[in-house]
Amino acid sequence: xTYAIEGSTGPWEVVVGLEVHAxxxxxxxxxxxxxxxFGAEPNAQVSFVDAAFPGMLPVPxxxxxxxxxxxxxxxxxxINLVSRFDRKNYFYADLPSGYxxxxxxxxxxxxxxIEIELADGSTKSIGVTRLHLEQDAGKSLHDQDPTKSYIxxxxxxxxxxxxxxxxxxxxxxxxxxxxxxxxxxxRYLGTCDGNMEEGSLRADVNVSxxxxxxxxxxxxxxxxxxxxxxxxxAVEAEATRQIEVWESGGTVRQETxxxxxxxxxxxxxxxxxxxHDYRYFPDPxxxxxxxxxxxxxxxxxxxxxxxxxxxxxxxxEHGLSAYDAAVLVAERANxxxxxxxxxxxxxxQAANWITGDLFATLNRTGRTIEQSPVSAENLxxxxxxxxxxxISGKIAKDVFAVMAETGEAPxxxxxxxxxxxxxxxxxxxxAVAAIVAANPDKVAEYRGGKEKMFGFxxxxxxxxxxxxxxxxxxxxxxxxxxxx
Amino acid sequence: MSLDPDAxxxxxxxxxxxVPEVDIPRLQADLNGILGWIEMLNEVDVDGxxxxxxxxxxxxxxxxxxxxxxxxPEAVLANAPDRAGEFFAVPKVVE
Numbered sequence: 001x002t003y004a005i006e007g008s009t010g011p012w013e014v015v016v017g018l019e020v021h022a023x024x025x026x027x028x029x030x031x032x033x034x035x036x037x038f039g040a041e042p043n044a045q046v047s048f049v050d051a052a053f054p055g056m057l058p059v060p061x062x063x064x065x066x067x068x069x070x071x072x073x074x075x076x077x078x079i080n081l082v083s084r085f086d087r088k089n090y091f092y093a094d095l096p097s098g099y100x101x102x103x104x105x106x107x108x109x110x111x112x113x114i115e116i117e118l119a120d121g122s123t124k125s126i127g128v129t130r131l132h133l134e135q136d137a138g139k140s141l142h143d144q145d146p147t148k149s150y151i152x153x154x155x156x157x158x159x160x161x162x163x164x165x166x167x168x169x170x171x172x173x174x175x176x177x178x179x180x181x182x183x184x185x186x187r188y189l190g191t192c193d194g195n196m197e198e199g200s201l202r203a204d205v206n207v208s209x210x211x212x213x214x215x216x217x218x219x220x221x222x223x224x225x226x227x228x229x230x231x232x233x234a235v236e237a238e239a240t241r242q243i244e245v246w247e248s249g250g251t252v253r254q255e256t257x258x259x260x261x262x263x264x265x266x267x268x269x270x271x272x273x274x275x276h277d278y279r280y281f282p283d284p285x286x287x288x289x290x291x292x293x294x295x296x297x298x299x300x301x302x303x304x305x306x307x308x309x310x311x312x313x314x315x316x317e318h319g320l321s322a323y324d325a326a327v328l329v330a331e332r333a334n335x336x337x338x339x340x341x342x343x344x345x346x347x348x349q350a351a352n353w354i355t356g357d358l359f360a361t362l363n364r365t366g367r368t369i370e371q372s373p374v375s376a377e378n379l380x381x382x383x384x385x386x387x388x389x390x391i392s393g394k395i396a397k398d399v400f401a402v403m404a405e406t407g408e409a410p411x412x413x414x415x416x417x418x419x420x421x422x423x424x425x426x427x428x429x430x431a432v433a434a435i436v437a438a439n440p441d442k443v444a445e446y447r448g449g450k451e452k453m454f455g456f457x458x459x460x461x462x463x464x465x466x467x468x469x470x471x472x473x474x475x476x477x478x479x480x481x482x483x484x
Numbered sequence: 485m486s487l488d489p490d491a492x493x494x495x496x497x498x499x500x501x502x503v504p505e506v507d508i509p510r511l512q513a514d515l516n517g518i519l520g521w522i523e524m525l526n527e528v529d530v531d532g533x534x535x536x537x538x539x540x541x542x543x544x545x546x547x548x549x550x551x552x553x554x555x556x557p558e559a560v561l562a563n564a565p566d567r568a569g570e571f572f573a574v575p576k577v578v579e
Contacts, residue, residue, distance in 0.1 A: 026549050028549055028550060028551045028553075032553055033550065033551060033553035034551070034553045035551045041557070042557070043560050043570050044555060044557050045554045045555070046560045047553035048559075049553075051560050059545065059547045060546050060547070061547060062546035089498075091500055140577060142576065142577065145568065145573070147575070147576055148576055149574050149576050149577045150568055150572070150573055151573075151574060152571055277498060279498070287542050287544045288543060
């Protein structure tokens with residue numbers, strides 16, 4: 001099924017390429033020893049290198065280089081053993097040196113590909129053109145003073161990975177799935193925390209449209225989109241705008257635009273005409289970055305199991321459906337929780353509890369799995385109580401509700417509340433006999449052929465036993481007492 | 485290669501250097517003289533020679549990921565023409 005937007009002149013295809021800027025997880029900056037932690041006092045994490053004081057020299061951080069290599073390996077990409085840093089020249093108040101150190105001609109990572117999963121369960125491979133290392137700029141605050149902008153350089157010099165995709169993306173859903181998958185892979189690798197609220201992951205979205213079978217038309221770049229939802233909305237809004245331009249006889253101009261999330265539209269960025277004349281050249285302060293093949297191989301050996309491999313294993317080893325497996329592996333913490341819960345237990349049942357009751361509880365209370373009041377150990381114990389018939393599946397829901405509320409262990413809850421299932425056939429017989437004796441008219445109806453009444457008796461017995469009767473035994477006793 | 489007056493104006497604008505119109509002919513002559521001199525390098529035969537970006541063949545040295553710097557906002561802000569609290573203050577940039 002191909003996504004297309006219907007215009008007045010027929011269907012249009014959408015072509016999207018993404019440039020994702022991912023903040024590297026490291027303690028110190030790409031070229032200086034200043035800290036990277038989020039939320040510090042203004043300009044408290046700035047070295048003279050970051051502030052571009054004259055004569056200061058950049059020295060690259062080995063961990064940032066390793067993180068880029070790990071990410072490249074996770075994207076099934078070629079690692080370039082020789083790469084180079086270049087200067088990208090432009091003027092802006094939060095870029096004190098007047099250039100950003102980036103990698104232009106020789107990036108550290110070459111072409112790769114990732115698999116994305118679509119809503120209909122199909123998968124698609126999206127090409128990754130390259131990944132390069134670069135410095136982040138500082139942060140400008142424009143709303144603090146009527147005539148001035150305030151500059152905080154804490155973020156200046158923090159390492160970013162820019163990950164460029166091929167124009168293989170053809171719908172808002174594919175764009176969203178690509179960003180989510182990239183984020184998931186980097187979070188597994190521990191190379192980027194993927195926190196879009198704090199700006200750790202931002203995307204520049206390149207959009208063009210074309211008639212089926214045509215070559216590419218002019219594209220526009222929508223800068224700095226900071227959520228998966230906005231990426232999807234920006235693709236649709238910009239494609240719709242371009243179709244209107246073409247169909248009204250106009251021409252789409254190549255330009256940089258901004259996405260206005262309040263209005264759901266894009267508008268041109270008020271930038272100067274020379275903004276794209278970056279005059280790249282090799283940074284004379286930095287000789288080529290040469291990696292040792294053995295070191296790269298060593299990093300490759302230590303990579304964790306990634307989402308695709310984990311999903312395949314969950315399906316093969318635990319018998320999960322493709323859907324359940326995909327939901328569980330999207331976040332490593334969820335996958336770990338599942339494995340701890342399912343260990344030596346019914347994995348399918350564990351998956352159902354986690355993707356159902358547990359996720360619903362976490363969503364409702366705005367918690368992450370790390371903050372879950374129900375631990376994997378306790379959820380596992382709950383499954384054990386169901387498996388050994390200590391409680392019924394129905395009572396288990398009540399036990400879970402208490403666990404979610406109090407964080408208590410399920411066995412303690414069952415004991416304290418007397419919820420242990422009654423399997424004593426004498427007690428069940430007595431309860432059934434009492435209900436049968438109290439409802440002679442209903443007994444007559446049942447025996448007269450109204451078989452629906454069976455459910456009434458089971459319900460009444462369960463109610464009398466406060467839901468604790470073993471369902472199989474109760475059914476069996478009701479049938480016995482009702483038979484003529 | 486030679487620079488015309490428009491190229492001079494453009495280079496000056498990119499470098500944020502204000503150049504009065506009257507200075508352009510002189511700058512054009514100076515810069516074209518420099519470019520002509522550098523163009524002599526084109527006479528060297530570099531067939532089969534790897535492009536060299538720096539003056540050495542050394543590879544980059546890396547440092548360990550340790551916080552060793554920062555924590556000195558006063559020193560960083562000491563030369564700022566204007567400040568607001570711990571921020572640099574600049575004429576408003578609108579986007």
